[in-house]
Amino acid sequence: MRPLFLLAATALCGAAQASPPALSPQSLARAAAYSATHRGDALLAVQGAREVWAQGQNGFALNAPHVLASGSKTFGCALAVALQDAGVLRLDERVADTLTEWSTDARRGITVRQLLNFTSGLPGNVGRPVPTLNLDLSAEARRAPLQAAPGTQFSYGNAHLAVFAELVRRKTGHEPEAELQRRVLDALDIHPVWARDRAGQADLAGGARLDARSWARFGELLLRGGRWQGRAVLSAAGLQACQQGSAALNIYGLTLWLNLPAAGTLDAGDTVPVAALGLKGERLMPSQPTNVVMAAGLGNQRLYLLPDHDAVVVRFGRGGEWSDDAFLQLLTAQP
Incomplete structure (x- = not known):
């Protein structure tokens, strides 16, 4: 399968390329109605770099910042790519080469890539009984013992990104959010507000608040292989790694969900619908092509990348029942 970002780039060049099928006003309206009746706060769609739908829902103001919850995690991959592009790190380097306190124990083999695809072997979350910001996330995560050999088990949560933050x-x-801002987000005029832990450190795993148009711009950066308004902000080659799953779970890349036939084991703490847990050979969104990618957060926050439609879709919500497949079927149906 050709990587998402190369597919997107191919779709944008060459006069002989067929235009992607339009998201019709009728399909957009049906998808918006589904979102609104499922506790939606906002829906925004961009196709061909043009806004084709923008709606605040159920009293939420479209331009207001909204919690992204675990949708925040995808910024981690963008930051890793930016730092790799600059020669600051490599995805396959050992974390213990920098976090030297790990160099003499079982965590010494963990790589940066394993932190970002949540197969480091660390527990998914630090903070009990539920993830909390009332502690020093990085210190807690760095003290956490291994629960599995690195690379063998997918475990969803905040610990991996808390360690990645300390590495940065x-x-x-x-601070990692300052590096992210300087190296990536300033170019897009995106300015998230971050929730912080007791040590004053940004929660990379779930702490970003952002308005819908800003999150859509970030999605466009990913869709277009790291380019924004003619400038290469991130390398397309680096971004391809964000769409590569692991042996432990092939449908989770580096902080992005992939619409591939599932192989591996999903963790009960993830943010995709419960009905998707335990998938064996199925896709998260069976009606959609395998190149569809999403960032997902608790409360049904979604950033969808739809390469075949040259489209980015942002959906904000406040929990309740939600089906990504049902929503995207409505969105992409022909009138």
Whole structure:
């Protein structure tokens, strides 16, 4: 399968390329109605770099910042790619080469890639009984013992990104959200507000608040292979890694959900619908092509990348029942 970002780039060049099928006003209206009746807060769709639908729902103001919850995690891959592009890190380097306190124990083999695809072997979450910001996330995660050999088990949660954040601090001398802002988000005029833990550190796993148009711009950056308004912000080659799953779970890349026939084991703590847990050979969104990708957060926050339609869709919500497949069927249906 050709990577999402190369598919998107191919779709944008060459006069002989067929135009992607339009998201029709009728299909957009039906999808918006589904979102609204399932506790939606906002729906925004961009196709061919043009906004084709923008709606606040159920009293939520479209331009207001909204919690992304675990949708925040996808910024971690963008930051890793930016740092790899700059020669600051490599995805397959050992974390213990920088976090030297790990160099003499079982965690010494963990790689940056394993932190970002949640197969580091660390427990998914730090903070009990539920994830909390009333602690030093990074310190807690770095003290956590292995629960599985690195690379063998998918475990969803905040611990992996809390360690990644500390890795970025030590490599750059700056906070990870500041590096993300400087290296990626400033170019897109995106300015998330971050929830912080007791140590004052941004929660990369779930702490970003952003308005719908800003999150859509970030989605467009991913869809277009790291380019924004003619400028290469991130390398397309680096971004391809974000769409590569692991042996432990092939449908989770580096902080992105992939619409591939599932192989591996889903973790009960993930943010996709419960009906998707335990998938064996099925796809998260069976009606959609395998190149569809999404960022997903608790409360049914969604960022969908639809390469075959040259489209990015943002959906904000406040929980309740939700089916990604049912929504996208409505969205992409022909009138």
